[in-house]
Amino acid sequence: MFEKHISRQLAAYLDDQLKPAKAERAEAHLTKCVRCRTGCEEVRTGMAAIGELPLVEAPETIWFSIQASLADERPRRRWNLKIAALVASLLLLALSGIIFPRVARPARWIETGAGSRAIITIGNIGSVEVGPNTRVRVVTDRPNEHRLALAKGEIIAKISAPPRLFFVETASGTAVDLGCEYTLHTDERGDGLLRVTKGWVSFDWKGIESLVPAGASCRTMPEAGPGIPYFDDAPEKLRQALNVFGAGKSADDSLGTILVEARVRDTLTLWHLLSRVQGADRARVFDRMVALTPLPAGVSREKALRLDPQTLQHWREELAWTW
């Protein structure tokens, strides 16, 4: 922890040149030290002022004098020039991030109050509306990756981009945009709800994935990741049984209710259930799915029951035409 002032690190801090751990310590120090905060503002102002200075070409006479100096001390100067050129090249490469990639300074948290909202522009691919009592920060903001971290509260994301460019991390998993609009609500423990209004969202946590299409929702739970998606117009009994099933209580009764209440459209839920149950229960889920909608060509009972990835993906793509 810094006890000394950090005036010598201010320029590097403002230019994102500090390593993450040091940057965090600097940030923490700035929240407590008025002197360094004042210094930081001065440096920031100075850097901005330099940026505003007009570019001026050096007069030709300067080059003549440099040439003259080179001619007088040519052998040593040539060697020194070579070293200087090498150093300059290395410096240029370093500054451009090629050999020493810049490490992004951890961004500050955005926190809204009870009566406030905020809008975060996500590159040129969309925006995120931050609801009241929400704490969120921008983790990464690059052309090929935009990532937020949502600690608590609610955001409404509207993204128009190819899939897998926009991510939102929570305590119970990561929402991966596949071209969508959705609302994501979470508390600090990771209990939350993902509701998709357009497109399709994947919610991942430690290898567990839930795919949530428009018109469907999915609960998220701490230390358990994404729950099983369900359509918002699914029968009430099915949704209640899913809550009980997800909580690990009366699993057998709740599974029975889910299977009985499921409509053709609820094969969204059943498809996800396949990989969340074992043995005889998995067979029950499979049989109910087949009773609701014919098995597509290329999907066999044997492969589906052993959760063959290609089989499951093909089946999901076909089922999506019934959702």
Next chain:
Amino acid sequence: MSSIVIKSGVAVCALAALAFGEGFTFSIGGPAAAQDFVAKTAAFAFRTEGCADPASAQINGTAEGLVNGSRRSLPLKVTKMSKPGVYAVFQNWSGEGAWVVNLKGTCGTEIAGAIVPLGTKGFIRESSKFFARPATDAEINESLKTLAQGGGK
């Protein structure tokens, strides 16, 4: 006699093939069924079925509406998706009144048609109708009338 029996048998088989064979038709789904982010904001997606060469199918359609008692008809905005035979329909009709999408397609010599009603929450699967020919004006008007009266939503 035996030739009559053979000819009858062939006729029966042909009729059976017509009855149970998979003809050219459409199936519809939500935008996510298109498996293409371009369809994100589409009203719905649809695909051709029973077409030997889906990429060569000719597809067109109109949005048919009943707004304040007046009939409206607009050319449909249909976009091909990355997978052959899969399309997305984007809304270019107003939210006012009752609207259905009238789809028409040809695959070789086969023709398919569909009427897809649109409700407040998107396309209405249960009220959608599919034909082995283009839908008639009477069928379109009937769907609009039902929709306008609150049926099928």
